[in-house]
Amino acid sequence: MRLVTHGDSAPSSVNRYLLPQEHQVIMVRRHPAVLLRPVAEVFGGLILAGLLSKWLGESTGSQALVIVWWAWLLLLIRFVWKVAEWSVDYFVVTSKRMLLTRGLITRRVDMMPLGKVTDMSFQRSLLGRMLGYGEFVLESAGQDQALSTVPYIPYPETLYLEVCQMLFPSSNDDD
Numbered sequence: 001m002r003l004v005t006h007g008d009s010a011p012s013s014v015n016r017y018l019l020p021q022e023h024q025v026i027m028v029r030r031h032p033a034v035l036l037r038p039v040a041e042v043f044g045g046l047i048l049a050g051l052l053s054k055w056l057g058e059s060t061g062s063q064a065l066v067i068v069w070w071a072w073l074l075l076l077i078r079f080v081w082k083v084a085e086w087s088v089d090y091f092v093v094t095s096k097r098m099l100l101t102r103g104l105i106t107r108r109v110d111m112m113p114l115g116k117v118t119d120m121s122f123q124r125s126l127l128g129r130m131l132g133y134g135e136f137v138l139e140s141a142g143q144d145q146a147l148s149t150v151p152y153i154p155y156p157e158t159l160y161l162e163v164c165q166m167l168f169p170s171s172n173d174d175d
Contacts, residue, residue: 098111132154
């Protein structure tokens with residue numbers, strides 16, 4: 001697995017937002033940790049449904065059991081939806097700008113031109129450090145931008161250095 005996908009072509013869901021004069025430099029999918037909460041909900045719901053089935057099965061009719069399992073099925077469908085959404089979410093850095101594409105049905109594309117970025121940092125929670133993700137925080141000359149934070153970025157140190165190298169290219173005049 002490559003940390004930064006240099007030169008690979010973007011999927012069509014992302015490629016349609018690239019301008020003819022720009023080329024993709026970095027493209028990564030957001031970290032799977034974005035799915036931690038839905039996974040916990042599905043497993044918690046399964047345990048709860050199992051316990052309620054045992055308890056309700058002994059004391060009441062089967063209609064209550066059907067409702068419990070339908071509720072869990074809805075949690076499972078929501079989980080599948082979150083996985084599908086995650087599969088089309090990408091953070092892309094091109095030669096001109098940064099993009100965060102999200103959404104399965106309603107598509108959202110947040111963008112910031114590289115030239116407008118005045119400050120960039122990343123932060124990592126304890127869980128983020130253990131699992132290998134972080135959050136980019138972008139600032140732009142006192143203006144509110146559509147892309148100000150990018151949560152659940154995998155390998156944030158590597159990507160931070162790659163993006164900083166693009167923002168502040170080294171000049172050979174200093175030698």
